[in-house]
Amino acid sequence: MSNRVCGGLSFTFCMVFLYLFMMIDLHTHTVFSDGELIPFELVRRAEAIGYSAIAITDHMDASNIDLIIPRVVKAVQKMKPFVSIEVLPGAEITHAPLQLIPELVKEARNLGAKIVVVHGETIVEPVLKGTNKAAIEAGADILSHPGLISIEDLLLAKEKNVLLEITARKGHSLANGYVAKEAIRFGAPLCINTDSHSPSDLITKDTARQILLAAGIEENRIDSIFENAKSLIDKVLRRN
Ligand SMILES: [Zn+2]
Numbered sequence: 001m002s003n004r005v006c007g008g009l010s011f012t013f014c015m016v017f018l019y020l021f022m023m024i025d026l027h028t029h030t031v032f033s034d035g036e037l038i039p040f041e042l043v044r045r046a047e048a049i050g051y052s053a054i055a056i057t058d059h060m061d062a063s064n065i066d067l068i069i070p071r072v073v074k075a076v077q078k079m080k081p082f083v084s085i086e087v088l089p090g091a092e093i094t095h096a097p098l099q100l101i102p103e104l105v106k107e108a109r110n111l112g113a114k115i116v117v118v119h120g121e122t123i124v125e126p127v128l129k130g131t132n133k134a135a136i137e138a139g140a141d142i143l144s145h146p147g148l149i150s151i152e153d154l155l156l157a158k159e160k161n162v163l164l165e166i167t168a169r170k171g172h173s174l175a176n177g178y179v180a181k182e183a184i185r186f187g188a189p190l191c192i193n194t195d196s197h198s199p200s201d202l203i204t205k206d207t208a209r210q211i212l213l214a215a216g217i218e219e220n221r222i223d224s225i226f227e228n229a230k231s232l233i234d235k236v237l238r239r240n
């Protein structure tokens with residue numbers, strides 16, 4: 001990722017620059033679900049606002065998983081040589097019956113999704129109780145907006161190294177304070193994503209930092225949260 005972002009700059013300078021200033025966002029939507037932009041425009045806007053990496057994770061269930069992922073994989077492959085940021089095809093398994101979550105996570109990966117998110121038990125939607133647990137057990141990479149996640153599920157997320165999401169998204173973000181406090185108390189790993197649906201939802205890393213502080217997270221923990229997203233990207237790129 002660094003070579004493409006920083007071009008001819010020295011490796012050390014580049015890494016410091018990436019680490020300090022550039023946003024990683026592993027949960028976004030396009031017109032393939034309920035987002036407003038096509039993948040090329042979403043990525044261009046992310047590049048322009050100062051991202052170093054983005055995952056495209058449209059809402060999916062059994063009806064559209066095999067339609068969307070190959071299209072997004074194709075768009076990502078086509079744009080890859082010509083964009084300066086890392087772009088990862090992904091999926092957000094959304095409102096699935098608990099019993100279908102494991103096979104949908106597996107199918108998403110088989111179809112080429114590098115980042116698999118499961119739409120967690122946000123307090124602003126009637127997400128099925130048990131979705132958080134099923135997502136973690138199924139080996140999702142990220143549990144988005146997990147709402148009032150239980151202690152049992154926090155411990156399971158820690159054990160399985162599933163990232164729990166602090167979100168910039170209105171509504172879902174109402175539980176950010178709880179998620180932050182309990183994840184830190186039980187040692188479960190956190191990340192921060194935008195869940196962008198519109199161009200104006202993309203944020204700078206500085207705004208992400210402020211959202212983490214506003215969730216009650218202490219300054220000295222914030223870098224480790226950004227580091228979790230970076231480690232996940234390194235892990236999924238190594239998988240291939
Ligand atoms: Zn949505």
Ligand SMILES: [Zn+2]
Pocket residue numbers: 027028029092144195
């Ligand atoms: Zn989402």
